Amino acid sequence: MPGARPPITRDVAVRGARIRFVEAGEGRPLLLVHDYLASRVAWDDAVPRLSQQFQLIVPDLPGFGESEKPPPSRYRYDFEAFSESLVDLIAAVGLGRVSICGHAMGGAVALTLAATHADVVDKLILVNPLVYPPLPDALSRIAGLPLLGPLVFKQLYGRSLFRSRFLGKERARQNGAPARRIDHLFELFDVPAAREAAYVTMKAMLDTRPLTASVPRVTAPTLVVWGRASQRSPVEHGRRLARELGGARFEVFDCGPSPAEEVPEAFANVVTAFLANGEGS
DSSP: OTTOOOOEEEEEEETTEEEEEEEEOOSEEEEEEOOTTOOGGGGTTTHHHHTTTEEEEEEOOTTSTTSOOOOTTTOOOSHHHHHHHHHHHHHHHTOOSEEEEEETHHHHHHHHHHHHOTTTEEEEEEESOOOSOOOOOHHHHHHTSTTHHHHIIIIIOOHHHHHHHHOOHHHHTSOSHHHHHHHHHHHHHOSHHHHHHHHHHHHHHTOOHHHHHHGGGOOSOEEEEEETTOSSSOHHHHHHHHHHTTSOEEEEESSSSOHHHHSHHHHHHHHHHHHHSSOOO
C-alpha cells in the first residue's frame, strides 16, 4: 500500500517483563497474538495484507520469541498474566480500544483479555483457540508428570520433537518455508530461560476450565476461525464456541491448525471483511 508505515520493531516494559513487538501499517489497531512455542513470526505471511488496512501490533509474549523470559518466580506464565501484559502494551502504545486476534494459546489469551477488559476490546478473532480440552498429545502428557516433565522441557526436548509438534502431514507438503520458520523458533526456544517458561506455560494450559468460564463474559463481536484438518482440536469445538459466544461468525478453512500461515491470503481477506463491517464500535 503506497505510503503505508513500514514495519518497525520496538520494546516496551510491561508488568513483570519486557515485550518486543512489531508495529506495521496504519488504520484501526489490530493486535495479533501467537500460539504456544511460537512467536510473532507466525503472522509474517498475513502481515503484508493486513497492514494495508490496519495498524498492526504483533508482540512476542513474555517467555517466547525475543521478549524477556523472566523466571517463574517473577512472572506467572498463565492466561491472565499474558492478558494483563497485553493490556499494558496497549496502554504503552496509546492505542485505546483494539481488535485482537489470537491463535490457539494466543486465542486463549485473547479470550481472557476480552472477558476481563471489555472496555479495551473492539472486536475479537479466535483462530483455532484453546478453550475446551484438546485431544492430548505426547508433550502435554509429559508436562503433567512431576519429575519427567521438567526434565524433558529443560534437557531432552530437541529439534526433531519440536518440529514434529508443528509439522503435521498437511503442512509437510508445503514449500519448506514453515520448516525454516520452525527451525528459527527452536533456536529461540533452545535456551534455559525459554525452556523454563515453556514448561510453566504448558502446565497452565492443561487446565482449560478458566477459559470455558470466560466465554459467557465476552461481549465483543467475535469471529471464530478454524482449520478443518486440525488434529488436536476438532472443528466441532469451533462450532460449539461460536454458539456459546452468542452466535459468533464462524469460518472454516481447508487447512491445518494455522490458517494465517497455511492460507494467509484467504485468512487475511476474512479478517479484513469482518473488521470492516459496521458491528462493534
